[in-house]
Amino acid sequence: MTNPFTSNKKVFITYALMWFFLFLAQINVLVFAMNIKLYPALIDSFVFNALYMILGIGIWYTVRFNSLENYSAVKIFLNHIVAAVITAGIWLAISEFILNQVLVADQKYLGLLYNSTVWRFLFGILIYIVLVAVDYVIIYYNNFQEKVLKESELKSLVKEAELNALKYQINPHFIFNSLNSISSLTLSNPARAQEMTIKLSSFMRSTLAKNENQKSKLIDEINAGKLYLDIEKIRFEDKFEFIEDLKLECKEMEIPSMILQPLFENAIKHGVYESLEKVIIKLSCGMEKEYFKISVENNFDPEAVPRKGNGIGLKNIQNRMKLIYNQDNLIQVEKRQNNFCVNIYIPVS
Amino acid sequence: MDKIRTIIIDDEQLARDIIKAYLKKLDKFELIGEATNGFDGIKLINDTKPNLVFLDIQMPKLTGFEMLELIEEPPVIIFTTAFDQYALKAFEVNATDYLLKPFAEERFLEAINKAEKILTSESEIKNKFKSLTKLAELKNEFLERVVYKSGQKINVIPVDDINYIEAQDDYTMLYTRKGNFLKQKTMKYFEENLDPNVFLRIHRSFIVSLTNIKQIELLEKESYQVILQDGKKLPVSKSGYQKVKELIK
Numbered sequence: 001m002t003n004p005f006t007s008n009k010k011v012f013i014t015y016a017l018m019w020f021f022l023f024l025a026q027i028n029v030l031v032f033a034m035n036i037k038l039y040p041a042l043i044d045s046f047v048f049n050a051l052y053m054i055l056g057i058g059i060w061y062t063v064r065f066n067s068l069e070n071y072s073a074v075k076i077f078l079n080h081i082v083a084a085v086i087t088a089g090i091w092l093a094i095s096e097f098i099l100n101q102v103l104v105a106d107q108k109y110l111g112l113l114y115n116s117t118v119w120r121f122l123f124g125i126l127i128y129i130v131l132v133a134v135d136y137v138i139i140y141y142n143n144f145q146e147k148v149l150k151e152s153e154l155k156s157l158v159k160e161a162e163l164n165a166l167k168y169q170i171n172p173h174f175i176f177n178s179l180n181s182i183s184s185l186t187l188s189n190p191a192r193a194q195e196m197t198i199k200l201s202s203f204m205r206s207t208l209a210k211n212e213n214q215k216s217k218l219i220d221e222i223n224a225g226k227l228y229l230d231i232e233k234i235r236f237e238d239k240f241e242f243i244e245d246l247k248l249e250c251k252e253m254e255i256p257s258m259i260l261q262p263l264f265e266n267a268i269k270h271g272v273y274e275s276l277e278k279v280i281i282k283l284s285c286g287m288e289k290e291y292f293k294i295s296v297e298n299n300f301d302p303e304a305v306p307r308k309g310n311g312i313g314l315k316n317i318q319n320r321m322k323l324i325y326n327q328d329n330l331i332q333v334e335k336r337q338n339n340f341c342v343n344i345y346i347p348v349s
Numbered sequence: 350m351d352k353i354r355t356i357i358i359d360d361e362q363l364a365r366d367i368i369k370a371y372l373k374k375l376d377k378f379e380l381i382g383e384a385t386n387g388f389d390g391i392k393l394i395n396d397t398k399p400n401l402v403f404l405d406i407q408m409p410k411l412t413g414f415e416m417l418e419l420i421e422e423p424p425v426i427i428f429t430t431a432f433d434q435y436a437l438k439a440f441e442v443n444a445t446d447y448l449l450k451p452f453a454e455e456r457f458l459e460a461i462n463k464a465e466k467i468l469t470s471e472s473e474i475k476n477k478f479k480s481l482t483k484l485a486e487l488k489n490e491f492l493e494r495v496v497y498k499s500g501q502k503i504n505v506i507p508v509d510d511i512n513y514i515e516a517q518d519d520y521t522m523l524y525t526r527k528g529n530f531l532k533q534k535t536m537k538y539f540e541e542n543l544d545p546n547v548f549l550r551i552h553r554s555f556i557v558s559l560t561n562i563k564q565i566e567l568l569e570k571e572s573y574q575v576i577l578q579d580g581k582k583l584p585v586s587k588s589g590y591q592k593v594k595e596l597i598k
Contacts (some may be wrong), residue, residue, distance in 0.1 A: 002352035101559045173407075176431035177361070181451035235361050274359075274409045276386060304409065305505045 004138055005057045011138075017121075019026045019053040028233040030112075040109040045104055048095050052124070055087055056131050080132060088124030092117065159323055166323075166339055167314045168258040177200040181235050196234050203227040210257045218285065218294070219251040225264045229281070232268050233254065240272045240279040250285035253292050253347050256324050260296065262313035263342050268342070275301040291345040314342065352379040353468060356397065358390040359383075359405040359429065364450065368429070375467065387411025388503060391419055399424050401464050401548040403448075411505065419503060430568045439530045457491060459593050464567065487565040491544040495523065497530045504530070508548075511563045514539055535566050547558070549596060551589035559596060 003013045020185040023045050027202055030041035062083045066076045096113060103109055118271040145196035178200050210216065222244070229242050264281070271279040314333065321330040332343040355378050357365045359389040365383055372378050382397050387410040393445070396418075400423050406413040413430075413552045417423055434444065445467065446460035467475065495506050510526040512531040523530055540550045550556050563576045573585040575593070584594065 007423075173431045176450055177364075180452075181363040182430065183363065183451035184363040184370075185364055235363065237362060250380070260501050275406065276409055301409070305507050 003060045004142075004147075015056075016053070019049050019056075023049040034112055036109055036112060037106075040103050044099060044113070044185075047098050048120070049080060049093075051095050052091050052127060055091055056127070059083075059087065059128065059301040060133045060135050061138065063132055064317070067139070080128075084125050084128040084132075087128050088121050091124050092121055105329050136204050155322075162323055162325070163320060167315075168207065168261060170204065174203075177235060178231055185234075195336065196231060199227055199234075199253050203231060207258065207261070214257050215254040216257045217251070218253045218255050219274060221255060221257065221260045222246075222283065223281075225260050228261065228264055229268075232272065236272055236280060238278065238318060239275075240268070240281060243282045245282070245284040245287045249287065250294075253285075255292075255294070255345065256320060256345075257322065260294070260345065261274075261318055262317055263344075266313055266342075267296060267340070270304075271300045273300040274304040275299075277301065287348075288345070290348050292342040294346065295341055297339065297341040299338050301342055317344075350560075352377055353377055353401055353465065354381045354397065354399045354403045355403070356382040356399045357403045358385075358387075358393070358402070358408070360385050360408045362404065364429065367451075368457075371454055375461065379462070385409075385412075387416050390501065392422055398417055399466055401425050401427070401430050403427050406432060411496060415494075415505070416569060419496055419498050425467050427460050427464060436467070439561075448541070453527060492539075492542045495532065497523075497532055499530060502597065503570065508543060511548075511558055513558060513583065514548075514556040526568050546596070548590055549589070551593060552584050552586045555583050555589075560575075562593070565590070565593060 005015050006012065026045040026049065027038075030036040031038055032045060036044070066079050068076065071079075071102050096117070099113060100110070112251065114146075178196070179227075180269065182193050182196050182200070183305045185196060203224065206227065226242070233240070233242075267279070267281045271281065277299075279298055281299065283295070284297070285294045286294060287293070314331070318331045321327060321344070332345070334341040334343070354373060355381070357368050359365050359368075369380060372380055372578065378401070381399060382393050383395045385408075386547060387408050390404070390408070391411070393399075403411040404416070404426050406428060407430070409417075411430060413426075417426065427446045427448060429448040429450060429452070435447070435451055445462060448457065448460055456562055490509050492508050495509060495511070497504050497506070504527070506523075506525050512524045514536070515522045515524065517531065519533075519535065521532050521534055521536055523532055534555070536550070536556065539548070539556055542555070547552070548556050548558055557575060557577070561577050563578050563580075565573055565575050566582075568574050571587070573590045574582050575585055576582055
């Protein structure tokens with residue numbers, strides 16, 4: 001850390017102002033309390049204060065050198081006592097030498113100068129203590145600021161890392177199975193094969209383009225989800241149906257990107273893949289108090305023995321929501337008999 | 350020579366279609382049925398006794414692997430799947446064949462030729478099947494559910510419902526919350542395929558679910574037994590006791 005008295009303009013001006021006031025105060029004391037004439041009082045006050053002002057800037061280095069991290073408190077205390085005596089001593093010696101030369105004719109003044117030596121020495125020590133205290137406060141304050149800055153940098157780094165870890169990834173089996181469907185359609189229905197190829201490409205492009213840390217409009221997220229469902233629809237034909245019920249005010253609302261997709265995938269995976277009956281996947285959105293509530297709902301076969309590893313997608317969404325909104329309980333899962341429903345609450349900002 | 354009677358079991362219409370389209374061009378093969386899930390698949394195999402089955406792995410009700418466990422005299426199987434983690438293992442153990450979706454017609458014919466060879470040299474079938482079931486056991490993941498047949502009914506039990514397993518000669522008896530049943534699997538199979546953090550081989554003849562242990566009791570010097578939630582007592586071997594102690598710690 002560089003010396004704030006020389007590198008920071010504001011600090012230097014404050015410092016100089018303080019000395020200017022001391023300079024004025026000392027003139028007052030000399031003239032009105034000690035009955036010294038204005039001219040010698042002015043010279044006296046100027047020499048003492050200007051000199052200490054210069055010496056005082058140097059005290060910074062004794063403070064930097066005696067940081068609490070490197071030395072014990074006792075050692076620092078002793079160092080400062082020695083430094084205080086030396087500083088005050090030099091200050092007095094030089095000042096008195098100069099004043100002796102300049103005001104050699106004024107015997108009354110010189111008498112006062114010698115008589116006040118002890119008091120001036122004690123005053124010099126006091127100033128030293130004040131300056132040291134100020135310097136320590138400055139160092140402490142700077143360290144604190146640095147720490148706060150570093151901490152917030154670290155926090156945002158951690159957040160980014162965590163969000164990256166929760167990144168959505170396209171299920172490779174979905175892609176391979178879709179490609180298999182396309183392969184089959186090229187034989188039986190080339191037009192459909194083309195349609196599916198284009199849908200699969202659009203879906204992949206939309207997921208690849210998205211930045212996980214960004215938000216996008218609900219309507220865009222739903223459109224991407226629909227592409228996905230359309231593709232699954234080609235694979236599974238009549239095995240499921242998608243219904244949406246969106247309030248108008250929802251469509252333009254912003255949500256974290258790729259937060260709906262895993263829910264659609266869950267509905268397909270645990271609903272459609274495992275069930276022999278038709279599955280209805282329902283998406284709805286509306287306002288609820290100060291939240292937008294988005295729900296994805298599907299029926300499932302309650303007799304299907306659940307596989308483990310469920311809920312990783314859900315857990316990821318939960319963690320992402322928590323990181324983004326800094327709030328718990330934004331995801332709510334309801335499981336009833338043969339109905340599975342996930343509610344997402346987006347705080348209205 | 351008779352035609353090779355073939356069935357396709359896959360939950361996706363389009364996946365079945367492409368196999369059908371390829372098969373149609375071959376005179377030697379006759380498609381005699383299709384199924385869209387594990388339950389129907391077993392029934393179809395038992396009813397029609399096919400020579401060759403194209404079998405998907407991920408399906409509703411039962412997976413392809415689970416189906417195989419429940420069929421007494423399985424036909425030659427060609428797996429068709431998008432899951433390459435199983436397929437890679439398949440090549441390690443030299444399985445009949447594994448078709449990774451999507452597959453080319455040439456690759457399909459290759460698989461068909463292998464199957465034909467096996468079917469014409471009768472004795473090899475059983476060996477091939479062995480390697481295939483072994484494959485199912487090679488999966489990295491631990492068992493999640495166990496299937497068994499009682500009469501005509503097929504039951505799927507989540508492993509969480511197993512209380513303990515007892516050795517019965519070459520078979521094992523599973524004591525579950527939904528009753529007891531005999532499984533044609535060895536203790537070693539269960540020891541290797543159940544999550545060792547949950548299931549513990551406490552004795553040569555017993556594997557116990559940790560959640561089902563109520564307490565461990567000193568019987569006599571250096572001899573212990575566990576008491577289960579329902580009060581039943583099972584012996585614990587010396588090495589079994591070490592394992593329990595470590596896990597419960």
